[in-house]
Amino acid sequence: MIRCTNVTRTFISGDSEVRALQDVSFEVSDGTLTVLKGRSGSGKTTLINLMGALDEPTSGSIFYDSTDITTLRDTGRDRLRRETIGFMFQSVALVSLMSAYENVDFGLRVAGYPRAERKERVLECLRLVGLASRMKHMPQELSGGEQQRVAIARAIAHKPRVIFADEPTAELDSKTALAVAGIFRDLVDKEHMTIVMSTHDMSLLDIADQVIELENGIRL
Ligand SMILES: Nc1ncnc2c1ncn2[C@@H]1O[C@H](COP(=O)(O)OP(=O)(O)O)[C@@H](O)[C@H]1O
Ligand SMILES: [Mg+2]
Numbered sequence: 001m002i003r004c005t006n007v008t009r010t011f012i013s014g015d016s017e018v019r020a021l022q023d024v025s026f027e028v029s030d031g032t033l034t035v036l037k038g039r040s041g042s043g044k045t046t047l048i049n050l051m052g053a054l055d056e057p058t059s060g061s062i063f064y065d066s067t068d069i070t071t072l073r074d075t076g077r078d079r080l081r082r083e084t085i086g087f088m089f090q091s092v093a094l095v096s097l098m099s100a101y102e103n104v105d106f107g108l109r110v111a112g113y114p115r116a117e118r119k120e121r122v123l124e125c126l127r128l129v130g131l132a133s134r135m136k137h138m139p140q141e142l143s144g145g146e147q148q149r150v151a152i153a154r155a156i157a158h159k160p161r162v163i164f165a166d167e168p169t170a171e172l173d174s175k176t177a178l179a180v181a182g183i184f185r186d187l188v189d190k191e192h193m194t195i196v197m198s199t200h201d202m203s204l205l206d207i208a209d210q211v212i213e214l215e216n217g218i219r220l
Pocket of ligand 1: 011013
């Protein structure tokens with residue numbers, strides 16, 4: 001279980017202060033899909049960066065079970081990110097000179113996954129996102145939705161406890177966006193993954209177990 005309690009993040013730029021998040025509290029149960037909803041500038045990316053240990057709150061706590069990750073040192077945070085978390089961002093960040101297979105494998109190598117187990121895991125993940133037949137294709141030979149599915153395979157490959165996806169469907173047409181969101185739903189239902197996804201697309205809210213709505217950094 002992941003729990004945010006009174007999370008506040010203030011950015012100082014010049015002599016002005018932006019309160020990107022203010023006193024945000026909620027829980028994410030294991031094996032559920034949480035959608036963070038809100039307009040541009042509402043604080044979604046800030047919240048995902050904090051929950052994913054990429055940034056630290058100005059005040060408040062973020063618990064993974066009983067561990068408050070805001071108290072971890074850099075090495076502890078690095079380890080948490082590497083072993084426990086999978087990330088996906090709005091723009092697909094596949095390596096253009098690597099095939100779909102190599103992109104997923106690369107993630108596993110970075111995570112230090114044993115060589116002997118890599119091949120099977122890469123294929124399993126590409127199968128889970130319905131792309132096993134495209135494993136030799138280069139990113140530019142794949143559609144935007146297919147590239148995002150490779151990015152999902154890469155994010156889940158090291159079996160993270162939680163996946164944070166920041167507007168993963170923002171650059172897709174609405175039909176493809178629904179299909180990608182459907183893969184998240186399946187991963188939660190069939191693989192018992194825990195996923196936190198942000199979106200400003202209202203049509204994706206139906207698939208969520210929980211919707212957290214933000215407006216100007218405040219949870220509604
Ligand atoms: N590094 C930063 N420095 C200053 N302000 C920031 C920074 N990151 C985000 N903000 C501000 O915090 C608010 C929330 O931003 P963000 O979390 O990116 O929203 P969203 O992802 O919902 O579009 C915005 O007003 C944004 O301008
Ligand atoms: Mg954002």
